[in-house]
Ligand SMILES: Nc1nc2c(c(=O)[nH]1)N[C@H]1C(S)=C(S)[C@@H](COP(=O)(O)O)O[C@H]1N2
C-alpha cells in the first residue's frame with residue numbers, strides 16, 4: 001500500500017480538499033456592520049482588568065504566525081492557511097480572568113451580533129488566534145477583516161469574523177450556529193461533530209411524506225432514507241444535513257432549497273430541479289442525476305463519487321446536464337475529473 005500523502009492523513013472524515021492556491025468561499029454572514037468611529041475589540045465579563053483595544057493596540061502586541069488547517073462544516077478543508085495575530089491566551093492572561101470564568105464568548109461587529117463560544121479548556125487546548133493578517137497581507141474584509149478569530153482544530157464556525165468583543169462567562173452558553181440551526185458545540189472535525197441530532201414529530205414526518213410537500217420548512221438532520229418522494233415540492237425549504245439515501249425523488253423541486261450536507265447516495269433524482277439551490281458538501285455518489293437542472297446551484301465541496309470506493313460509485317450524469325465549467329471548478333480535482341468524464345467533457 002502506498003504511504004498516504006500528507007493531505008490524506010490531515011483530512012478529517014468526509015472533508016474535501018480545496019486546492020492549495022485557491023481562495024476559500026465566504027460562509028455565513030458576508031459583511032461587517034462597521035462601528036461608528038474606530039474599530040475596537042472590547043474585552044470584558046468575568047475579568048479583573050476589562051479593556052478596549054484598538055487595531056493599533058492589537059498590532060502592537062506580540063504577533064504569532066500560525067499555519068492553520070481550515071475545516072468547514074460544509075465539507076471543504078484547506079490546509080496550511082497562514083494567519084498572523086495575537087494569541088487569545090495572551091490577552092486573557094493579561095485580563096486576569098476571575099475564578100468563576102469557564103467560557104469565552106466572541107461577538108462580531110455584524111448585523112446579528114453574531115457570536116460563538118469556546119470553553120476555557122478549549123481555549124487552552126486549541127490556542128485560538130485573534131488574526132489580523134492572512135498570507136502576509138491584511139485579512140480580507142469578506143473573510144472577517146480587519147480582525148477575526150481563528151480556532152485551529154475545530155470546524156470553522158468556531159472562528160468568529162469581524163471580532164468586536166471577547167466576553168468571559170461564568171456559565172457556558174451556545175453561540176449562534178450552535179443554538180439556532182443546531183450545529184454541534186463540540187465542533188471536532190475528527191469526530192465529525194457537525195450537528196446535533198434533529199427530530200420532527202413522527203406524525204408530521206408521515207404527513208410531509210404523504211403530501212410530498214415540505215413548503216418553506218426549516219429542518220435539521222431529518223432522515224428520509226428509501227422514501228418514495230417523486231414530485232416532492234421542497235422549493236425554498238431549509239434542509240440542513242438531511243439524509244435522502246436511496247430515496248426516490250424523480251422530478252422533485254429543490255429550487256432555491258438549502259441542502260448543505262444532504263446525502264443523496266443511491267437516490268433517484270432524475271428530472272429533479274436544483275436551480276439556485278445551495279448544495280455545498282452534498283453527497284451524490286451512486287445517485288441518478290439524469291436530466292437534473294443545476295442552473296445557479298452552489299456546489300462547493302460536493303461529491304459525485306466516493307473516493308474510497310472509486311469511480312464505479314459515481315453518480316449517473318447526462319452528457320447534456322447544465323453543470324457549467326465555473327461550477328465544476330469549485331469541486332476538488334478528483335471530483336471535477338469524475339464529473340467532466342461523466343459529462344463527456346474530456
Ligand atoms: N461574524 C460571523 N462570523 C462567522 C460566521 C458568521 O456568520 N458571522 N460564520 C462562521 C462559519 S459557519 C464559518 S464556516 C466561517 C466562514 O469563514 P469564511 O467566510 O472566511 O469562509 O466563519 C464563521 N464565523
Ligand SMILES: [Mo]
Pocket residue numbers: 027072073074156157
Ligand atoms: Mo461553517
